[in-house]
Amino acid sequence: MATIDQPVHPTAPAVVPRWEWRTFGELDVLAPSLEALWDVPAVESDETYVLSMHSDASVKIRHGLLDTKVLQRVDAAGLQLWVPVMKAEFPLDDDAVAAVFAALGVPRPAASAGPCSLEEFLAELVGMHEDLRAVEVHKKRHRTTLDGCMVELTEMRADGIDSRTVALESPEPGVVTGTIQQLGLTGRPNTCVARGLKSLLPWGPTRLAVLDVGTNSVKFVLADRTDETGARMVTDTAVVTRLGEGLLEAGELTEVAIGRTVDAIADLIAEARSGGPVEITAVGTAGLRQAPNRQVFVDAVQARCGVGVEVISGAEEARLAHLAATASLSLVGDRLLVFDSGGGSSQFTVGTPDRIEEQFSLDVGAVRLTERFGLADAVSTEVVEAALTAVVDDLAGLRRRPRPETVVAIGGTSTNLAAVQHGLVRYDPDVVHGTVIDTAEVDRQIEDYRRRTADERRRVPGLQPARAEVILAGACIVRAILSITQQTALTVSDRGLRHGVLAERFGL
Numbered sequence: 001m002a003t004i005d006q007p008v009h010p011t012a013p014a015v016v017p018r019w020e021w022r023t024f025g026e027l028d029v030l031a032p033s034l035e036a037l038w039d040v041p042a043v044e045s046d047e048t049y050v051l052s053m054h055s056d057a058s059v060k061i062r063h064g065l066l067d068t069k070v071l072q073r074v075d076a077a078g079l080q081l082w083v084p085v086m087k088a089e090f091p092l093d094d095d096a097v098a099a100v101f102a103a104l105g106v107p108r109p110a111a112s113a114g115p116c117s118l119e120e121f122l123a124e125l126v127g128m129h130e131d132l133r134a135v136e137v138h139k140k141r142h143r144t145t146l147d148g149c150m151v152e153l154t155e156m157r158a159d160g161i162d163s164r165t166v167a168l169e170s171p172e173p174g175v176v177t178g179t180i181q182q183l184g185l186t187g188r189p190n191t192c193v194a195r196g197l198k199s200l201l202p203w204g205p206t207r208l209a210v211l212d213v214g215t216n217s218v219k220f221v222l223a224d225r226t227d228e229t230g231a232r233m234v235t236d237t238a239v240v241t242r243l244g245e246g247l248l249e250a251g252e253l254t255e256v257a258i259g260r261t262v263d264a265i266a267d268l269i270a271e272a273r274s275g276g277p278v279e280i281t282a283v284g285t286a287g288l289r290q291a292p293n294r295q296v297f298v299d300a301v302q303a304r305c306g307v308g309v310e311v312i313s314g315a316e317e318a319r320l321a322h323l324a325a326t327a328s329l330s331l332v333g334d335r336l337l338v339f340d341s342g343g344g345s346s347q348f349t350v351g352t353p354d355r356i357e358e359q360f361s362l363d364v365g366a367v368r369l370t371e372r373f374g375l376a377d378a379v380s381t382e383v384v385e386a387a388l389t390a391v392v393d394d395l396a397g398l399r400r401r402p403r404p405e406t407v408v409a410i411g412g413t414s415t416n417l418a419a420v421q422h423g424l425v426r427y428d429p430d431v432v433h434g435t436v437i438d439t440a441e442v443d444r445q446i447e448d449y450r451r452r453t454a455d456e457r458r459r460v461p462g463l464q465p466a467r468a469e470v471i472l473a474g475a476c477i478v479r480a481i482l483s484i485t486q487q488t489a490l491t492v493s494d495r496g497l498r499h500g501v502l503a504e505r506f507g508l
Contacts, residue, residue, distance in 0.1 A: 034151065038142060045138075046136070046137070047136075048137070049135045051197060057104060065087055079177065161200055166185070213309055214412075216344075221236045223502060225508065244291075244365075286343065318359040331406050366470040373473070395481065421435065432494045457472075
């Protein structure tokens with residue numbers, strides 16, 4: 001997405017930047033107070049949007065004006081700050097052509113010296129570029145203001161396909177997030193017009209990527225869409241970056257941890273983009289939720305990579321993890337518990353294999369427990385027992401729920417426990433997925449890690465070396481969950497949050 005060194009044409013209007021949020025699809029969940037808004041006389045318009053495989057910039061033509069906006073910033077809640085770079089009449093001068101192609105993220109045509117008429121722009125510049133597409137859009141916009149937030153409900157027709165969308169705007173991000181909650185839209189992704197149109201048509205990159213930025217690691221999945229619902233996995237990996245290292249002591253993310261995590265994300269995104277156009281979604285979890293300086297990290301990723309990181313709630317994280325974990329496992333029983341013990345927190349979803357009844361998050365994580373009890377190296381039996389006792393106490397909220405018949409574990413701790421059980425020299429997701437680990441194996445691994453230093457743990461077959469410092473704490477959390485739920489074993493799912501995002505955001 002074009003956000004860096006973007007040319008600004010003299011025609012760019014001087015406006016107060018506004019934070020925006022938009023969602024497409026079914027809008028029946030809107031607050032009853034807004035239902036009457038559909039009866040407000042609509043402002044109708046015919047517009048032409050120019051879509052790009054390489055950018056989600058807003059490039060549209062309305063009433064003979066070329067209106068271009070680019071994304072300047074994304075906040076931790078996923079709100080987007082768009083700024084205008086041009087509002088020019090046709091014919092376009094040379095600088096205007098340069099500005100719009102920079103926004104679209106594609107090379108400017110060699111023979112594009114202005115002035116350029118509307119017909120030439122669409123037929124010769126846009127029409128001849130395989131990574132661009134012009135789409136005729138008819139809109140009926142119903143607009144009002146709710147507690148200081150602009151709310152616009154739009155009926156949209158693009159290439160004969162109908163959709164509805166609601167947009168919220170305000171100079172104050174808190175006003176927008178408050179209105180999202182008031183309208184019952186919490187949990188929906190923020191989808192700009194360009195990305196919404198590409199999904200609606202459908203047209204856009206067939207390569208899709210999801211980044212899951214956790215407290216201890218960044219997980220990454222890259223897939224090629226094979227048809228409307230199928231995908232071929234290209235890359236599914238994790239990089240331990242320890243973003244949350246020192247968070248408990250310093251009270252915020254450290255500069256060093258931010259730097260190495262942004263470096264890792266930049267490498268993963270470069271890998272994704274090396275194969276051609278790619279649509280990227282990034283979500284952040286517990287470490288970012290807990291850090292008061294989370295926006296520093298989000299801004300650093302945006303500036304370096306042009307990708308926004310949306311920090312999702314613990315409940316949303318649990319819901320998406322449940323979606324991924326249950327999609328490809330044969331599960332028995334009506335009572336199901338899915339958990340993900342991360343670096344900074346643990347997410348739980350209670351229900352059945354096909355229905356979620358409750359979601360919650362507890363601030364119990366492997367990084368936090370490691371720092372609290374010094375579990376990064378060899379420790380005494382008494383220290384492990386103290387850590388287990390503390391985890392059981394911290395997970396007291398889990399005890400109040402009905403006993404599950406099946407427990408499914410996702411996340412790096414559980415997949416590493418499974419890989420060690422199998423003695424995998426090279427990680428194999430197909431072997432790990434569906435592995436059953438009993439309490440005796442968890443106890444065996446806890447005792448093994450307790451006796452070893454971090455360097456000695458790195459030599460354990462199946463253990464990811466970068467996870468050596470936190471694996472003992474992670475295993476203690478898993479053991480405590482088994483104890484509280486009165487289970488003798490759990491099933492490991494290699495599919496996690498990133499796969500849930502891939503399924504929900506991209507329909508795969």
